[in-house]
Amino acid sequence: MPEADRGRDTFAVLPGTPHIRPCTGAHMAMTALSFAAATPRYLSDLIRHACTEATGIPAAHLPDAPLRRSTDQPGQYLSPLTSRLAGRLGRAARDLAADITAVLRNQPHLTDAQVTGPGFVAVTPVPSMRAALAQLVADAPAAFLLDLAVPGVAHQPGPPPDGWALSDLAHARDSGQLRDWARADARRRIAAAADPATAPAAAAALTRQPPADWRDVPQDNTATEAAQLLTVIGEAAARVAACRSAADQVRPQETTGPDLPARPSPHAPGAWARATAANPAFALRYAHAHAHTAVHHWAAQLGLRRLGTRRRHTADEVAALTTPAAEALLGTLFDGPAALRAAARRHQPHILVRYLESLAAAYHEWWESHSVLPGHEGTADTHTTTVAARLDLCAAAAGVLRAGLLLIGVSAPTRL
């Protein structure tokens, strides 16, 4: 909303702005020396600093410009910063973008920086930096998804943010009120997660959440329609169903997919009652349990595990994490923070739900694309040497799925 105001501010500040040198912040210098991952925050900062160098405008006065994944080139990211800034400067977006890419080409973390489309800056981080995203996300999934500036605070003790507690859906009057309560629960948690002031407490609450199992059906009380619905489809499916449609009011015969009524009832639950991939709630929890089990049980049984945190991947590992399917999964992980922000800004939990579904799909596609763990067939040396990196990717997917599920009030069982 304050974008127009910010634009005028920027313009007013322009004359005589002190020249700020790029990449002098402590965080940029440290990441450059030790461990850099292609997170939205990092790449955005890179481009903003280059913009400051090219234009002299302090980074704080630049307009917001969330990065977007390129649809054509995997591993490439687009910033509309130049298009948004050009009008205020009275310059052509492509010219401004050309100046910025000239600065970015000196960046050792980028293999390429160019001007594309209507004047966007397109950057391609080096493969090792893209692969490092798996490790960074695996180490601190909640901090990544919630876009914390300082990941460590996700482990600090403290009370959860206001409004974190979930409603007891079994006490809802009917399936309509159950839906309202579930959506309100998700909205409160998403809002707390996206607000920089409460995000650290939210991340800590996500990290502390105890493990859950699959049982989510009330033991007693089948008196109300809501309780009956929970008995038929379970709390997880009830919450996902409630959060999956965009509109607060349900149209009479509205569905959110094949055999997926927007407001399931005890008598017509559709696919929500099934433990199959046709049930989005099951698919999401299953994907999480699968990835978690791969890291903590299957790999352990083979004597394999993830290696140290903030470790540099070997060249083989980087290659294993930049196959098309792995790159697609990394790209979906990259989209997480933006999806959460969008869900919070528009007060629409379904944006987060749909994002998690795309993440689960990308995870499965990657898993199916090749043997992730050494199996009966592929036990080549190159394979065992890259297992740790693949486990990073498993753990990253599991971590973001878990955090996302908890944000919509759904527990994330760890066993298959």
Added chain:
RNA sequence: GGCCUCAUAGCUCAGGGGACAGAGCACCGCUCUCCUAAAGCGGGUGUCGCAGGUUCGAAUCCUGCUGGGGCCGCCA
């Protein structure tokens, strides 16, 4: 009468201010053959309800209108 909400392909639905609007089903074409079906391959079939506005840029945000649904009120 007031407020809320929805309108995207034939159908059910995705689509986060950003590149050429997508998926499944249906449909059409081709291959196959006694014929059909199945299967395989190929094809998106669209004034994003209408009209304005904001923006460098709108399916997306704002206003009005039309149409569907809902809540409240009025009359009784």
